[in-house]
Amino acid sequence: MGTKEEAQGTLSSTDFGVAASAFILNWNTVCSSFPPWTWVLSHHQVEGYLSLENVLLSSTQEEHSELSFPEAGKHSHQEDPIDVDDATLVHTNPCKVHYYDLHIIYCNSYRVPVLYFRAYDSDGEPLEFDEIEKDLPAYSKKALSDSKWTFITQEEHPYLNRPWYKLHPCGTSEWMKLLFHADDALAKTGVAIELYLVAWLSVVGHVVGLRIPFEMMKQL
C-alpha cells in the first residue's frame, strides 16, 4: 500500500482485492466456527465483493403471528379445505428468527470499503431499520448515536439494484487514519495491505454488532 494512500486511510481497488483474499483466508482459518466469508464476482466478472450471508440471529422479539400477513384477513374468501394427514407435523420456530446478509464492497469515490447489510425474517420479508436496531447489542446502538463518523443510510446496492443498508463511507478514511497512526509500531513499519480489512472491520463491526474474534485482532 502506497504510503500516500495509507496516510489518507484509503486504499486502491487492487489493494482491496488483495486485502480481501487475505481476509478470507485469515477469517476462515481462525474463525472456523463462524460461517465463512466468500468472494463474489459481479456480473461483469471484473469487480468483486466479500459476502457473508444467511447469518442467523435468534431474536429476542416475540413472534407476531398476525402482523406478517396483512392481506390474510382482508379476504373473506373461503379457502378450499386442504388435505392434511395425520403423518404431517406442522411446526414453526418458537422465537423470531432474523437473517442477515453482509457485503463488503469497495467504493471508488471514497476509496474505502463499505459495509452493506440487510435483514429479513424467515418468510423473506425485509426488516425495517428500527427492527434491525432492536437486534443490535447495546454497545452498537451507543456507537451509532454517539459517533459523528457513523451514519447508516439506505441506498441502492451497486450490483443487486435493491436498497440495502450501509454504513456511509464518508468518515471511513478519517478513522482509518487515526487507527493506523495511533499505534507507533504500525506507523513506523507501515501497515500491510493484508491487515487493512481486519482493522477496518474491527471498527465497523463494532457499530453493527459483528464481533471480530480476538485471534484476528491480535495480529494488528
Next chain:
Amino acid sequence: MASESIVVFAQFQSAVDEGFWHRFSSLKLNKLGIDDSPIPITGFYAPCSHPQVSNHLTLLAESLPSESNEQSSTAATSGGNRNRCPVPGILYNTNTIESFHALDKKSLLKAEAKKIWDDIHTGKAVEDSAVLSRFLLISFADLKKWTFHYWFAFPALVLDPPATLVDLRRASQYFSLEEAKSVSAACNEWRNSSLTADVPFFLVCVDPNSLATVKHIKDWETCQSDGNKLLFGFYDPCHLPNNPGWPLRNFLALISVRWNLKSVRFLCYRENRGFADLGLSLVGEALITVPQGWRDHQCLPNAVGWEQNKGRQVSRCISLAKSMDPTRLAISAADLNLKLMRWRALPSLNLNALSSMKCLLLGAGTLGCQVARMLMAWGVRKITLVDNGRVAMSNPLRQSLYTLDDCLNGGEYKATAAVKSLGRIFPAVDAEGVVMAIPMPGHPVPSQEEDNVLEDCRRLHDLVDSHDAVFLLTDTRESRWLPTLLCANTNKITITAALGFDSFLVMRHGAGPFSSNDERQRLGCYFCSDVVAPIDSTANRTLDQQCTVTRPGLAPIASALAVELLVGILHHPQGIFADGELANSSNSGSCEQPLGVLPHQIRGSLSQFSQMTLVGQSSNSCTACSSTVVSEYQERGMEFIIQAINHPTYLEDLTGLTELMKSASSFQLDWDNDDDDDDCIEI
C-alpha cells in the same frame, strides 16, 4: 391397534428471498406479460445446520430462468453446491387475485405428485434423486402494489396405511463410537465433493469392521451383503429430535416401490458448522405396509403437501413496496440527501419545517419554474403555481419545466404543464396548478367582467391564506400589488424576484403593518421604496420588463437566491420579523446563524458580475403595505380592490402621495409667483 406410533414427518418450510420477487417482477414486466403458463423454477435447500432452527426450501433470484434464456421451457437447473441442493419446481402465477384463489389446488397437487410417481416408476428418481422433493408454487404478483401472494406445496405420496415408527434416536446413540467416526468422515467426504455435495439422497453402508461408505442410491444392489448395516440417508432440513423431515416421505415411497422393502432404516442427516453432526442427526426404523395398488404405475396414490401458514390453511403475502416501488425509492433517496446535508454540514437544518411548508408561486414562467425546482431540492413538497398563460414555443428554452410537447396545439396551460412536469421529476410532490389571472390596478375592468375579477380576487385571497410562503414571480410591477397587499394583511412570508435586462432584485417583504404590537420599524415591501403608485407600466421601467428581453442567466440566479432566502427565513429565530442584515458586515449576530446572513434585499448585476445587499424600511405612504391601505382593505374588502383597479390615482390619493406630489409642485408654483418679474430660466 398397533402399539407403535406412526411416523410423523415435519413439514417442509418455505423461504422466498426478496431477490426472487424482484427477478420475477422483471420477468413478468419485460417478457411474460399476461402469459400465465407455468414456469419451471429451482428451489434450494441444505441439511439442517442449527439445533434450534429448521432449514428452509429457499427461492432466490437464480431460481427463475434468466430473461435472455430462450429455452425457458426446460427446467432451469442452476448449479448447486453443498449449501444449495437444487430441487425442481413449478410456478403457476395468475394475473388476478380472484384467479389465484380460484386455482384448483387439489388437481395441481395431484399433477405434481404424478410427476414424482412417474419418476419413481421409470427409475428417474434413482438417477436424479432430487426430483423426489419436487415442489409447487402458486402466486399472484400484484405489480401495482408490489405485494406478492403465494402458496407452496411439497407433494408427498401418502402411504395408506401410514408407515409406523419402530425406533427413532440420535445417530450418535445408534452407532458405536468407531462407526460414528467412520460415518461422519464418509458423510463429510460426500458433502465436500462437488460431484455429490448437492445429491440429497444416498446410502450409508457400514461393514462389520465399522467402516462406513456413502454411495449413490442407484448402487443399492452393491450394498447387499450380510453383516452390512444399510441406512437410507437424506439431507434433513428439520432440526426436531422426534420427527424426520419431509423428504423422507417420498424417499420411503421410492424404496417401497423399487425395492419392496418392508423395514427401512433411515438416517436424517443434519450438520453443524459445515460438518456432520451425529448428535443432531437421527437414525430411525420404519415399517411400511406396501399399499395394494402401488406396484401399478397407473394407480396414483393420494398426495398431501400444501404448506400451512402458522397452522392456518391460507396463502402467504409479502409486501415489497418499500424496496420496489419507484416512488418510494425516490422519496427515500431525496430524504437521504437532505439528511446527509444535515449530518455532515448543517446539524441545525430543520427538515421538518421544509417538508411541511406550503409554497404559493405566483407566476410559472422563467422564475416560477426555477423556484419550483429549487424548492423541491430543499425538500419542500407542497407547491401551488398560479399562471393564466399557455406555454409558447419560445418558453421551453428559458422555463425549465416545459418541453416542446407542452407547446403543441396552442400550448398547454402553464400551471397545468408545470404540475405535470414536477410530478415527473419527483412523484411524491404535492403540486397544484391554478389557471388564473392576477387582477392589476391601472387595468380597468369593464362592468360585465367585474364579477369574474372579484372572484379571482377572492380566490387569490384564499390561496394566500392557505399557504405559508408566497413567491411573487410575475413579470409586471402592477401584478405584484394585490398579492403584496394580501400578504401584508395576513403577515405571510413574501419573497419577490424581479428581472431587468441584466440586473435583478430578490427581496423579502417585511412583516405586515398590524403584525405586532410594538412600534418597531418594519422592513419594506417591493413598493415601499417607490413613491409612485403602480400604473400601467409596459414601458419605461428598468425592472419587470415582460420576459423576453432579459439575459437568460438572470432567472436561474434570481430564483436560486429567492429560495435560499426563504430557507434563511425559516431558520432564523425571528422569521419574518428578522432584521435585514448586510453581507460582509461586522454584525456579530449574523455570524452565529448557521446559514449565514439574512439580507432584506439582494440586487445583482450581470454586467458587473456583482451583487449587493440592501436594507429598506417600510414607508408609511406605501400603496401596498402601509397601515392606511391594509386597514382600508380590511374594512371594505373587494369594494376597495375594485376601486383601486379601476381608478389609477385612487391609491395615491389614499396614501397621501397625491398630497405629497401636490405640495411638491405647489412649492414650485409659489416660486414662480414670487419671481414673476424676473427672467427665470426653467430648469
